Amino acid sequence: MREEAKKSFYTTTSLQDVIQALSKISIKRKIEKISINEALGRVLAEDFFSPIDVPHFQRAARDGYAVRASDTFGAEEEEAKILRILGEIKAGEKSNLHVEEGGCVKIATGAPIPEGADAVVMVEYTEEEDDQVRIYRPVSPEENVVKIGRDIRKEQKILSKGTVLSIQDLGVISATGVTEVNVYSKPLVTVASTGNEIITPGSKLEYGKIYDINSVTITQAVKQSGGSPIYRGIIPDDKEELIKSIKYSLVNADIAIFSGGTSKGPGDTVPTALSEVSKPDFLIHGISIKPGKPTAVAAYNGKPVFMLPGYPTSALMVYYTLVDPQIRRWAGLPPTSRPQVKAVTGKRIYSERGRLNFQPVRLQLEKEKLVAYPVPTGSEAITTLALSQGYIEIGSEVQFIEEGEEVKVYLFRAPP
Amino acid sequence: MREEAKKSFYTTTSLQDVIQALSKISIKRKIEKISINEALGRVLAEDFFSPIDVPHFQRAARDGYAVRASDTFGAEEEEAKILRILGEIKAGEKSNLHVEEGGCVKIATGAPIPEGADAVVMVEYTEEEDDQVRIYRPVSPEENVVKIGRDIRKEQKILSKGTVLSIQDLGVISATGVTEVNVYSKPLVTVASTGNEIITPGSKLEYGKIYDINSVTITQAVKQSGGSPIYRGIIPDDKEELIKSIKYSLVNADIAIFSGGTSKGPGDTVPTALSEVSKPDFLIHGISIKPGKPTAVAAYNGKPVFMLPGYPTSALMVYYTLVDPQIRRWAGLPPTSRPQVKAVTGKRIYSERGRLNFQPVRLQLEKEKLVAYPVPTGSEAITTLALSQGYIEIGSEVQFIEEGEEVKVYLFRAPP
Numbered sequence: 001m002r003e004e005a006k007k008s009f010y011t012t013t014s015l016q017d018v019i020q021a022l023s024k025i026s027i028k029r030k031i032e033k034i035s036i037n038e039a040l041g042r043v044l045a046e047d048f049f050s051p052i053d054v055p056h057f058q059r060a061a062r063d064g065y066a067v068r069a070s071d072t073f074g075a076e077e078e079e080a081k082i083l084r085i086l087g088e089i090k091a092g093e094k095s096n097l098h099v100e101e102g103g104c105v106k107i108a109t110g111a112p113i114p115e116g117a118d119a120v121v122m123v124e125y126t127e128e129e130d131d132q133v134r135i136y137r138p139v140s141p142e143e144n145v146v147k148i149g150r151d152i153r154k155e156q157k158i159l160s161k162g163t164v165l166s167i168q169d170l171g172v173i174s175a176t177g178v179t180e181v182n183v184y185s186k187p188l189v190t191v192a193s194t195g196n197e198i199i200t201p202g203s204k205l206e207y208g209k210i211y212d213i214n215s216v217t218i219t220q221a222v223k224q225s226g227g228s229p230i231y232r233g234i235i236p237d238d239k240e241e242l243i244k245s246i247k248y249s250l251v252n253a254d255i256a257i258f259s260g261g262t263s264k265g266p267g268d269t270v271p272t273a274l275s276e277v278s279k280p281d282f283l284i285h286g287i288s289i290k291p292g293k294p295t296a297v298a299a300y301n302g303k304p305v306f307m308l309p310g311y312p313t314s315a316l317m318v319y320y321t322l323v324d325p326q327i328r329r330w331a332g333l334p335p336t337s338r339p340q341v342k343a344v345t346g347k348r349i350y351s352e353r354g355r356l357n358f359q360p361v362r363l364q365l366e367k368e369k370l371v372a373y374p375v376p377t378g379s380e381a382i383t384t385l386a387l388s389q390g391y392i393e394i395g396s397e398v399q400f401i402e403e404g405e406e407v408k409v410y411l412f413r414a415p416p
Numbered sequence: 417m418r419e420e421a422k423k424s425f426y427t428t429t430s431l432q433d434v435i436q437a438l439s440k441i442s443i444k445r446k447i448e449k450i451s452i453n454e455a456l457g458r459v460l461a462e463d464f465f466s467p468i469d470v471p472h473f474q475r476a477a478r479d480g481y482a483v484r485a486s487d488t489f490g491a492e493e494e495e496a497k498i499l500r501i502l503g504e505i506k507a508g509e510k511s512n513l514h515v516e517e518g519g520c521v522k523i524a525t526g527a528p529i530p531e532g533a534d535a536v537v538m539v540e541y542t543e544e545e546d547d548q549v550r551i552y553r554p555v556s557p558e559e560n561v562v563k564i565g566r567d568i569r570k571e572q573k574i575l576s577k578g579t580v581l582s583i584q585d586l587g588v589i590s591a592t593g594v595t596e597v598n599v600y601s602k603p604l605v606t607v608a609s610t611g612n613e614i615i616t617p618g619s620k621l622e623y624g625k626i627y628d629i630n631s632v633t634i635t636q637a638v639k640q641s642g643g644s645p646i647y648r649g650i651i652p653d654d655k656e657e658l659i660k661s662i663k664y665s666l667v668n669a670d671i672a673i674f675s676g677g678t679s680k681g682p683g684d685t686v687p688t689a690l691s692e693v694s695k696p697d698f699l700i701h702g703i704s705i706k707p708g709k710p711t712a713v714a715a716y717n718g719k720p721v722f723m724l725p726g727y728p729t730s731a732l733m734v735y736y737t738l739v740d741p742q743i744r745r746w747a748g749l750p751p752t753s754r755p756q757v758k759a760v761t762g763k764r765i766y767s768e769r770g771r772l773n774f775q776p777v778r779l780q781l782e783k784e785k786l787v788a789y790p791v792p793t794g795s796e797a798i799t800t801l802a803l804s805q806g807y808i809e810i811g812s813e814v815q816f817i818e819e820g821e822e823v824k825v826y827l828f829r830a831p832p
Contacts, residue, residue, distance in 0.1 A: 092613030112624040171633040175798040179618035197508030202595040208528040219586040228479045382591040386584045413447045
């Protein structure tokens with residue numbers, strides 16, 4: 001019997017070392033100007049300063065009468081001050097009215113305070129009679145007046161570079177009248193599947209072929225990570241074709257993702273192709289994680305290339321572990337904060353020592369307890385993919401987790 | 417003094433009653449066929465059945481040799497069975513090879529099992545010599561063979577109507593070769609601001625005018641809720657214009673959202689306009705929530721119309737409370753499950769009795785404790801909007817929450 005086949009078919013690198021190598025890549029982010037209507041969730045590429053004062057004119061904070069505050073001093077319920085109404089200003093109106101001593105202007109919330117006036121008496125404390133108004137309470141200067149720039153001052157820094165723009169942030173930007181912002185461009189990420197047996201969904205199903213799954217799942221995952229996916233189709237199991245495709249990505253994209261056909265054994269095609277593209281910054285083949293041992297990662301001139309396993313569940317798990325953080329970093333986004341829940345294991349879960357295990361699990365509510373069952377990853381079964389709601393991390397020194405033990409589950413989606 | 421002004425300017429309806437009225441609207445959902453590449457997060461409008469068996473041919477689960485299992489019976493390390501290699505089948509290849517007694521075919525993972533063979537011996541337990549292979553371990557029939565339809569059977573129901581499509585679900589659909597799915601159409605939602613003082617961001621800032629904020633925030637919020645926003649611009653404070661705009665929405669959209677200019681006092685424009693559009697299914701003006709008391713809600717022939725307050729923070733809070741659940745229901749989506757955190761109040765928070773209070777709060781990390789400070793809503797200040805990270809609910813019977821009390825904060829976004 002071939003003894004060497006029983007051994008690991010190559011030395012593996014720890015996940016930490018792979019992440020370390022990737023972190024040394026210095027990212028050259030591009031910047032683009034986009035409409036605020038498209039900017040939700042995008043990352044501000046520069047500090048945002050307001051070009052105007054908000055409000056940019058003195059506004060009435062209440063419906064009432066714009067007055068000279070001194071004219072109201074001493075007003076009481078029993079001893080009203082009487083002012084002459086010079087006119088009326090509605091919101092949005094510009095007026096040339098000037099408030100002299102003993103005069104006032106009827107005013108609506110949001111309307112500009114007329115010249116001469118320095119306060120607003122709320123309508124609740126007045127009574128109108130023909131062209132006069134009785135004032136029952138005094139106001140002090142600036143009362144019920146919103147001063148220029150009280151909310152936002154011109155040239156004030158409102159949002160910092162690196163802000164992930166929320167709905168509220170976009171509201172504040174709109175308040176300054178600005179309609180476009182400079183954000184980081186989404187990294188361009190090519191996505192391709194390899195394998196002679198893989199065909200595109202929608203094409204005719206021939207004997208011996210199977211439909212491509214990874215292109216669909218990885219493309220959608222790239223979008224969720226904040227990248228802009230470029231679908232590159234299916235590449236035959238051929239070193240030269242692979243090299244050609246990698247070279248295309250290095251010219252036209254920032255990051256390249258391939259996933260192997262399930263047919264790919266412990267062959268040398270991938271590492272050989274990777275070493276022949278050009279001189280890599282680094283080249284790692286074999287990572288001590290499960291699933292994902294045959295994963296290869298390289299970088300050329302600061303552009304990473306990922307070769308994921310072919311099995312759909314494995315490919316997606318390795319994507320989340322390795323690729324998602326890189327795309328987010330490239331996009332200027334913070335790491336994914338995956339929601340977590342506590343669950344108990346529904347059966348004993350075995351793990352392989354020496355490999356960090358990301359075990360996808362299916363969650364089930366049993367007697368008001370969330371129970372986690374392991375879902376197999378190293379199989380071509382596709383339905384297992386849809387069954388898993390999250391995963392648990394099992395350290396490389398752990399051999400198994402006992403049934404009924406409490407575990408932390410990182411969720412792909414909301415729990416049942 | 418005008419006594420009536422001190423009183424509430426109209427009777428209010430409880431939030432529960434408003435929700436009750438809205439829940440009685442029977443929704444007529446539309447269905448559309450879209451590409452799976454656009455279907456992430458969309459809602460399946462029908463059960464999904466697989467049109468094919470997956471796999472649709474018998475596949476090798478391992479690299480090795482396709483054999484007649486009976487030919488390997490009795491094989492041992494010391495007493496190998498020797499089989500003649502008839503040829504090789506790679507993944508994706510169709511072959512006419514037929515395995516007779518004493519013969520075998522070299523096979524790759526994923527390749528179709530040739531006729532006559534019923535099992536695969538893993539390469540690890542073999543040794544090749546010229547055109548023969550030595551088999552050191554027996555296999556039983558079906559070993560290392562993936563049977564037709566083992567993963568998915570033809571006509572099997574894989575996903576249920578109402579499923580919010582995840583990346584994993586799209587992967588499973590791709591496995592069946594299907595590229596388009598029937599999903600519920602996103603509800604069409606018109607968004608407009610009203611107010612003579614409101615102008616569109618990007619236009620020239622004139623004295624007395626302010627830039628529109630609500631159109632931007634509400635439009636983005638509609639997208640997040642799963643609706644398709646239709647921006648309808650700014651409508652002057654005029655009953656006839658408002659009626660015209662509501663009528664447009666009732667013809668061209670499913671749901672209409674307006675937000676009032678800040679100038680809008682306790683006027684009758686909104687309820688009058690709403691009652692004059694046509695006979696409403698119901699018409700509510702004034703809701704016992706804070707913020708949002710002046711909110712009006714009506715429905716015509718099953719289409720809801722929302723009139724939100726003008727202040728940006730109030731408008732967005734009422735949107736989340738009242739409108740978001742309706743849009744999601746219309747879209748077939750489950751209610752928003754807003755992430756929650758526990759915090760302690762940083763100061764005493766007053767609430768108005770008789771009104772359910774949704775108090776936006778700013779969160780701050782103080783001595784490793786999350787502290788919640790109230791953010792004012794009843795003000796034209798825009799920056800307060802960007803400052804709040806979530807809100808707390810204060811029951812209508814509560815007058816205040818003491819400083820240092822523990823509260824549950826519903827988050828708009830991730831905590832600091």
